[in-house]
Amino acid sequence: MSVRLKLLLALTAALLLAALLAPLLAPHAPDAGATAQRLLPPGSAGHPLGTDGQGRDLLSRLLWGARPSLLAGIVPVAAAALLGTAIGLLAPLSRRWVETAALRSVDVLYAFPGVLLAIAIAAALGAGLWTTVVALSIALTPPVVRVVQTEVLRFRDADFLAVARASGASWWAVALRQALPLVLPALVVYCTTLVGIAIVYAAGLSFLGLGVSPPTAEWGSMLDELRGNAYTDPVLALLPATTILLVSILFNALGDALRDQLDVKERSVR
Amino acid sequence: MFGRTYVRESQTAAFARFAAKRCALAVPVLIGVATVVFATVALIPGDPVTSMLGPGATPEAVAELTGRLGLDRPLPLRWWEWLSATAQGDLGSSIAQRRPVGEIVMTAFGNTLVLAAAAGLLVLAGGVALGTLTAVGRGRASGRLSSALSIVAISAPQYSVALLLVVLLGVQAGLFPTGGMYDAIGGGGLGDRIHHLALPALAAALVPMGVTARVYAAALTDVLNADFVESMRARGLSEAAVIRHAVRNALPSLLTIGGLQIAYLLEGVVFVETIFAWPGIGQTLFQAIQARDLPVIEAGVLVTAVAFVGLTIAVDALHWLLDPRTRR
Numbered sequence: 001m002s003v004r005l006k007l008l009l010a011l012t013a014a015l016l017l018a019a020l021l022a023p024l025l026a027p028h029a030p031d032a033g034a035t036a037q038r039l040l041p042p043g044s045a046g047h048p049l050g051t052d053g054q055g056r057d058l059l060s061r062l063l064w065g066a067r068p069s070l071l072a073g074i075v076p077v078a079a080a081a082l083l084g085t086a087i088g089l090l091a092p093l094s095r096r097w098v099e100t101a102a103l104r105s106v107d108v109l110y111a112f113p114g115v116l117l118a119i120a121i122a123a124a125l126g127a128g129l130w131t132t133v134v135a136l137s138i139a140l141t142p143p144v145v146r147v148v149q150t151e152v153l154r155f156r157d158a159d160f161l162a163v164a165r166a167s168g169a170s171w172w173a174v175a176l177r178q179a180l181p182l183v184l185p186a187l188v189v190y191c192t193t194l195v196g197i198a199i200v201y202a203a204g205l206s207f208l209g210l211g212v213s214p215p216t217a218e219w220g221s222m223l224d225e226l227r228g229n230a231y232t233d234p235v236l237a238l239l240p241a242t243t244i245l246l247v248s249i250l251f252n253a254l255g256d257a258l259r260d261q262l263d264v265k266e267r268s269v270r
Numbered sequence: 271m272f273g274r275t276y277v278r279e280s281q282t283a284a285f286a287r288f289a290a291k292r293c294a295l296a297v298p299v300l301i302g303v304a305t306v307v308f309a310t311v312a313l314i315p316g317d318p319v320t321s322m323l324g325p326g327a328t329p330e331a332v333a334e335l336t337g338r339l340g341l342d343r344p345l346p347l348r349w350w351e352w353l354s355a356t357a358q359g360d361l362g363s364s365i366a367q368r369r370p371v372g373e374i375v376m377t378a379f380g381n382t383l384v385l386a387a388a389a390g391l392l393v394l395a396g397g398v399a400l401g402t403l404t405a406v407g408r409g410r411a412s413g414r415l416s417s418a419l420s421i422v423a424i425s426a427p428q429y430s431v432a433l434l435l436v437v438l439l440g441v442q443a444g445l446f447p448t449g450g451m452y453d454a455i456g457g458g459g460l461g462d463r464i465h466h467l468a469l470p471a472l473a474a475a476l477v478p479m480g481v482t483a484r485v486y487a488a489a490l491t492d493v494l495n496a497d498f499v500e501s502m503r504a505r506g507l508s509e510a511a512v513i514r515h516a517v518r519n520a521l522p523s524l525l526t527i528g529g530l531q532i533a534y535l536l537e538g539v540v541f542v543e544t545i546f547a548w549p550g551i552g553q554t555l556f557q558a559i560q561a562r563d564l565p566v567i568e569a570g571v572l573v574t575a576v577a578f579v580g581l582t583i584a585v586d587a588l589h590w591l592l593d594p595r596t597r598r
Contacts, residue, residue: 108302112575113537117306120571123559124310200427204541207429209559223429227545234437241430248425256421 005257011250019066026060030217039233050236052226058236062243065217068129069244072211073199073251076136081191083137084144089183091145092152093175103149110142115201122210129218132202132211139201140194147190151183185262189255196251203244219244288590292583299579301353307572308352311564312345335365361569366561371569374554379573381451382539382550385474388467389539390532392475397482397528402517404483405490417487423480428538432473432545439469449547470546474538478531482524489523490516525589533581536574 018025027046033054042050042058049058091102109117121135155161164174205211206220214221222240230237258264336342355362361371400416400423407413440448446469493499493516502512536551543552551570558566 104298105302108299108306111299111303111579112306112571113534113578115537115540116571116574119540119555119559120307120310120568123564123567196425200425204427204429207541208544208556223433227433230433230437231441234441238434238437241427241433244427245425245430248427249422252421252425 002257002261005254005261008250008254008257012254015066015247015250016070018063019070022060022063022067026057026063028057028060030061030064031056031215039229039236041233042235042239049239052222052236053229058239061217061222062219062239065219065222065240068212068216069199069203069219069247072129072132072136072202073195075133076140076202077191077194077198079133079137080140080144080194081187084141085148085180085183085187087141088145088148089152089175089179092149092156093171093179103145106142106145109138110146112139114139114143114197115204118201118205119208119210122205127210127213129212132205135205135210136198136201140198144187144190144194147186148183151186152179155179155182186264189259189262189264192258193252193255196248196255199251200244200248203240285587285590289587292586296579296583300576303575303579304353304356304572305349307568307575308349311568312348356572361572362565364558364563364566366558366563366566371565374566375551375569375573378549378551378554378570379577381548382536382543382552384451385467385470385539385543385548385550386532386535388471389475389478389535392471393478393482393531393535394524394528396475396479397486397531398517398521398524400479400483401486401490402513404487405494406513408491416483420480420483420487423476423483426476426480427541428473428477429541429545431476432470432542435469435473436545449545451548470542470548473546474535474542477538478534482528482531485527486520486524490520493520522593525585525592530582530585533578533585536578536581 027048033051033056035055037047037051037055038053040047040051040055042048044050047057047059049062051057052061087102087106091099094102112120118132118135118139121138122131125131125134161174161178164178169177202211203218203220203223206213206218207224209224212218212221214225219240223244226233226237226240341348359372361375363370364374367374400420403416404413404420407416435446436448439445447466448469451463451466499512499516502515503509507515539548539550540552540555542548543550544556547553551574555567555570557563558570
C-alpha cells in the first residue's frame with residue numbers, strides 16, 4: 001500500500017470520526033445563537049472559527065453539519081452501488097430482452113444531467129435529508145450501471161464463464177462468484193470518487209433549498225445562509241464552501257490512489 | 271473526377287442516413303425523459319395543489335387549480351395529453367409568474383447557452399493545456415503538479431468556486447463584476463459582456479476541464495509511447511516537434527470525452543447562475559424552487575435534458591465526420 005493511500009485513508013477515517021463524535025468535539029450546541037456575538041471573526045475567544053449571522057459557533061456547526069452532509073454522500077452511493085451492480089451485472093448475463101429493457105431504462109435516466117434529475121425528484125418529494133438520499137440514489141445509479149456493464153462486457157464471452165456454466169454452476173453462482181469479483185476493483189474505485197460527487201450534490205441540493213432545511217446544521221444550507229455575508233465577512237462565507245471543497249478533493253484523491261493500488265484503467269463515465 | 275464526385279455524394283448520403291438513424295434512436299429516449307419528468311409531478315405523495323397554494327387556500331382556489339392542472343382526470347390520459355402538449359412546445363403556465371412557462375424557460379435558456387459556450391471554450395483550452403503538461407511531465411514534478419491540479423479541478427464544487435471567485439476577485443480585488451450579464455448603465459457592449467462572463471464561465475468550466483485534462487493526458491501518454499514517436503526521435507526531430515505531432519495525434523480523443531463534458535456544463539450552471547445572478551435556466555430553476563413553482567421546475571429540467579440529448583447527438587455526428595473508424 002502506498003504512503004499516499006495510507007495518508008488519505010487516515011484522513012478519511014479522521015473525518016468520519018469527527019462527524020461521529022461531533023457531540024463530544026463541538027465546543028457549543030450547533031443551533032445555540034447569541035445575537036450579541038454575531039459574525040465574530042475566526043480566532044475569537046471561545047469561537048475558533050468565528051460565528052454566523054445568528055451568533056452560532058461555526059466550528060460546532062461544521063462538525064455537526066458533517067453528519068447529514070456525509071450521510072447524504074455515503075448512503076446514496078451505497079444504494080446506487082447495490083442497485084447499479086445488480087442491473088449492470090445481471091442484465092448482460094440474462095436473456096436478450098431483459099438486458100435490452102433494463103439498459104434502455106437506464107439510458108433514459110442517463111439522458112438527465114445528474115444533478116438535474118436529483119433536483120426534479122427532490123422538488124417533487126419536498127425538501128428534507130431523506131428526500132436528498134432518495135433523489136441522489138436514483139440519480140447516481142445510471143453511471144454505476146455503466147461502469148459495471150463496461151467491465152462485464154469485457155469478459156462476458158470468455159471461456160471461464162462457459163466452463164463454469166458447463167460444469168453445472170447455477171446462473172446466480174456464475175454472476176456472484178465468477179463475475180462480481182472481476183468487477184469489484186473498478187466498482188470500488190468509481191464509488192469512492194462518487195462519494196465525493198454525492199457530497200457535492202447533496203450540499204448543492206441544500207444550497208438550492210431542496211435538502212436539509214435550516215436551522216439544522218448542514219454544509220450546503222450553511223453556505224446558502226452565509227452567502228449573504230460574502231461582502232462584509234468574506235472569510236466566514238468561505239468556511240463552508242472550503243470545507244465542501246476539501247472533503248470533495250479528499251474522496252477524489254482517495255479514489256485516484258485506489259485506482260493506482262488496484263490497477264484499474266482510467267475511464268471517464270461521469 | 272467523376273469518381274471523386276461519386277464518393278462525396280455517397281458520403282453525404284451516408285451521413286444523412288447516420289443522422290436520421292441517430293435521431294430516430296433518440297425519440298424513445300426523449301419520450302422516456304418526458305415521462306420521467308411527468309412521473310415526478312404526477313406521483314408526488316400528498317396533495318400537490320395544497321402544497322402549491324399553502325394550507326390557507328380557499329376550497330374555490332383548490333378546485334380551480336385542480337381543474338387547471340387536470341388532476342381530476344385519469345393518469346394515462348393526463349400523461350398522453352401532457353406528452354402531446356409538450357411535443358407541440360406547450361409547457362403550461364407558471365404558477366408564480368402567471369406567464370407561459372415556454373416563454374420563461376426559452377429566454378433563460380438562451381442566456382445559459384451564452385455562458386455554456388464561453389465555459390466550453392475554457393474547458394477545451396484548459397483541458398488540453400493541463401492534460402499536455404501532465405502527460406509530457408510524467409514522472410517529474412511538473413507532471414505531478416498538473417495531475418494534482420486536475421484532481422482539484424474535478425473535485426471543485428461549482429458553488430464553492432463561484433463564491434471563492436466572487437469574494438477574492440469580485441469583492442476583495444474589485445477586478446470583476448459579481449453578478450448579472452451586463453452593467454445597468456452604459457453596459458451591453460462586447461467588452462462589458464466578456465467582463466461579466468469571465469468569472470461565471472471559469473466557475474462552470476473547472477470540473478469538466480479537470481475531467482478533460484485527465485482523459486486527454488491518458489490519451490497523450492499512449493501516443494507518446496507509440497512506435498512512431500520513437501522513430502521521430504530517432505530521426506532527430508526536436509523534442510518540441512515530437513510533442514507537437516503527438517498532441518495533434520491525441521486530439522480525436524477529445525471529441526468523445528470533451529463533447530460530453532461540454533454537455534455536463536449544463537449541470538453546473540444551476541449553481542453558478544444562482545451565485546452570479548446570471549438570468550439563465552439555473553437561476554430560473556432556483557427561483558422556481560424557492561416559489562415552489564412546479565411547472566417551471568419541470569420545464570427547466572425537461573429543456574435541459576432535451577438539450578443534453580441534442581448535444582450528445584451533435585458530438586456523435588462530429589465524431590462520424592472526423593473519424594472514419596466510427597462509420598461501421
